[in-house]
Amino acid sequence: KQEVTQIPAALSVPEGENLVLNCSFTDSAIYNLQWFRQDPGKGLTSLLLIQSSQREQTSGRLNASLDKSSGRSTLYIAASQPGDSATYLCAGVDSNYQLIWGAGTKLIIKP
């Protein structure tokens, strides 16, 4: 059974820093992995999707990597801004075509 873990649960850094959010999964039989962002009281916004055959995806200041053999994905945020403050969730598509979610990392960027 696929399980997804995100570390840390919360992170607070000064504006301008580069940071890494971690996501680990127990079953390497993962079709793809998506990173989402959720602002307080809002829905889920897809940030990046990495297919199982890919190793990374980039969008602007965001870079996500996927290492199936080690069961890990990272989300790298460069030059963080206060507007990046949100909860970041990773989710992997398992063999049942369901998204299995981590609990999320609450990120606060201090001005």
Place this chain on the structure above:
Amino acid sequence: EAGVTQFPSHSVIEKGQTVTLRCDPISGHDNLYWYRRVMGKEIKFLLHFVKESKQDESGMPNNRFLAERTGGTYSTLKVQPAELEDSGVYFCASSQRTANTGNTIYFGEGSWLTVV
């Protein structure tokens, strides 16, 4: 292009009452999903429609929950009778192809349900 829309955005009902949540997927998306997040827990899968057919409903918690997608367009999720533990955020999502194909899944803003 309109995204996934959900209604109501917030609902407060008493235990034992009925609530119906509605989801309008992105036009042309055959795949529609329901997920929910209860307080302090991870988001969990509820069910998956392909057009009007239930592809997978293994995540539905019990028979108090009924989902429909008549005509393969919008979907409803009815909770009857609602219990306190049903409180949470119910997310609807849609995609053009199934999740395993690498298709991005688009989520709605969620329906925030509070049962008192």
